[in-house]
Amino acid sequence: MDHETTALQIEVGQDYPEIRESVRRVCADFPGAYWRKLEEQEAYPTAFVRALTEAGYLGALIPENYGGSGMPLRAAAVILEEIHASGCNAGACHAQMYTMGTVLRHGSEAQKQRYLPQIASGELRLQAFGVTEPTTGSDTTRLKTRAVRDGDSYVVNGQKVWTSRALHSDLLLLLARTTPLDEVKKKSEGLSVFLVDIRNARGKGLDIRPLKAMINHNATEVFFDNLRIPADSLIGQEGRGFKYILDGMNAERILVSAEAIGDARWFTKTSAAYVNERRVFDRPIGQNQGVQFPIARAHAETEAADLVLRRAAARFAAGLPCGDDANMGKLLASEAAWHAAEACMQSHGGFGFAREYDVERKWRETRLFQIAPISTNMVLSYIAEHMLGLPRSY
Numbered sequence: 001m002d003h004e005t006t007a008l009q010i011e012v013g014q015d016y017p018e019i020r021e022s023v024r025r026v027c028a029d030f031p032g033a034y035w036r037k038l039e040e041q042e043a044y045p046t047a048f049v050r051a052l053t054e055a056g057y058l059g060a061l062i063p064e065n066y067g068g069s070g071m072p073l074r075a076a077a078v079i080l081e082e083i084h085a086s087g088c089n090a091g092a093c094h095a096q097m098y099t100m101g102t103v104l105r106h107g108s109e110a111q112k113q114r115y116l117p118q119i120a121s122g123e124l125r126l127q128a129f130g131v132t133e134p135t136t137g138s139d140t141t142r143l144k145t146r147a148v149r150d151g152d153s154y155v156v157n158g159q160k161v162w163t164s165r166a167l168h169s170d171l172l173l174l175l176a177r178t179t180p181l182d183e184v185k186k187k188s189e190g191l192s193v194f195l196v197d198i199r200n201a202r203g204k205g206l207d208i209r210p211l212k213a214m215i216n217h218n219a220t221e222v223f224f225d226n227l228r229i230p231a232d233s234l235i236g237q238e239g240r241g242f243k244y245i246l247d248g249m250n251a252e253r254i255l256v257s258a259e260a261i262g263d264a265r266w267f268t269k270t271s272a273a274y275v276n277e278r279r280v281f282d283r284p285i286g287q288n289q290g291v292q293f294p295i296a297r298a299h300a301e302t303e304a305a306d307l308v309l310r311r312a313a314a315r316f317a318a319g320l321p322c323g324d325d326a327n328m329g330k331l332l333a334s335e336a337a338w339h340a341a342e343a344c345m346q347s348h349g350g351f352g353f354a355r356e357y358d359v360e361r362k363w364r365e366t367r368l369f370q371i372a373p374i375s376t377n378m379v380l381s382y383i384a385e386h387m388l389g390l391p392r393s394y
């Protein structure tokens with residue numbers, strides 16, 4: 001357990017007020033009806049993503065010398081929180097913000113010059129991140145997709161599942177095994193990261209198929225059948241890919257948790273407005289403690305989760321280890337959002353099921369945070385093992 005004291009500064013309340021205000025203005029053009037129509041058509045929110053790109057938000061974390069705005073992680077979290085608190089969903093494009101982190105931290109200067117400015121401007125979409133596989137799931141280091149060096153190329157074979165947005169992305173960050181499992185000392189070794197140019201690869205060994213899912217997340221299955229990619233698609237050193245991916249995961253957890261916080265705030269605001277207005281038995285339903293208390297409890301949980309996440313972002317910014325807070329924050333935020341969603345659904349009665357209220361859409365969307373990008377049990381295992389010194393359970 002960490003008993004050290006570190007002086008860190010975190011802002012409380014509405015930090016980055018100008019960013020919050022301008023995100024809200026962009027989101028005002030994309031009301032619930034926009035998202036409902038997309039769902040019906042299983043379509044990608046192209047206009048929304050374009051608006052965020054033009055506002056510069058998706059290049060927020062790319063340093064200024066590569067064409068981005070070089071903002072701290074907390075500012076990016078605020079952008080995502082406000083998108084979700086406005087009733088929108090950043091799941092269609094949040095990867096453009098942070099998947100490039102692997103290239104930024106571990107790519108060569110040539111790769112950074114080649115990709116980052118175009119990712120910052122939105123000309124190149126790096127929206128897809130292929131880790132999860134159908135047979136190995138959370139046991140990432142046992143993944144079976146293989147990349148074998150052959151002269152100036154790697155030849156890739158295997159399959160990914162739940163790869164979000166692959167049909168709306170130019171590039172795919174791929175984790176594949178380059179050294180067989182039985183030839184490495186530790187199972188986390190021998191995995192490598194590649195930046196695959198989807199535009200060149202489709203139809204030449206790369207096949208992408210949409211996956212029908214509970215929410216409109218543009219999920220796909222990705223199949224590699226003797227796909228030949230240039231050797232310079234490799235990011236960093238061969239065999240060290242798992243470490244590179246882990247480096248980005250804390251940032252991803254903090255950012256995705258900010259979306260959960262935003263959802264929680266949307267649910268609580270929506271609940272409060274509805275229960276004040278809806279009258280049954282001659283009084284607003286919000287006057288009943290049975291209706292009030294779940295909403296109030298979820299609000300308190302949201303505030304607590306938000307504080308842990310602010311600490312995580314402050315530690316990240318200070319270059320301190322932030323895995324403990326990023327994991328705890330992810331657990332607390334995903335559960336706070338779910339409790340706020342349940343309170344909102346329940347207090348809307350039958351109207352919670354009516355599509356036009358958006359409660360059922362947001363309720364389905366926010367459920368994801370307990371599963372992806374990492375499921376609750378995996379976070380609890382982390383806390384038990386790494387923070388409390390309990391035996392490793394898997």
Ligand SMILES: Cc1cc2nc3c(=O)[nH]c(=O)nc-3n(C[C@H](O)[C@H](O)[C@H](O)COP(=O)(O)OP(=O)(O)OC[C@H]3O[C@@H](n4cnc5c(N)ncnc54)[C@H](O)[C@@H]3O)c2cc1C
Nearest residue numbers: 129130131132137138162163164217372373375377378394
């Ligand atoms: C909409 C959506 C979008 C996604 N986008 C992406 C993406 O873009 N890229 C990508 O790579 N992946 C993506 N994923 C995949 C996601 O990261 C995985 O679904 C998630 O990590 C869980 O893996 P799994 O589905 O294989 O579950 P499994 O690993 O099969 O686990 C199933 C359940 O068992 C529990 N469990 C498993 N092992 C243990 C254990 N040892 N102890 C306790 N509990 C355990 C898990 O916690 C979970 O609740 C997405 C998933 C969804 C649903």
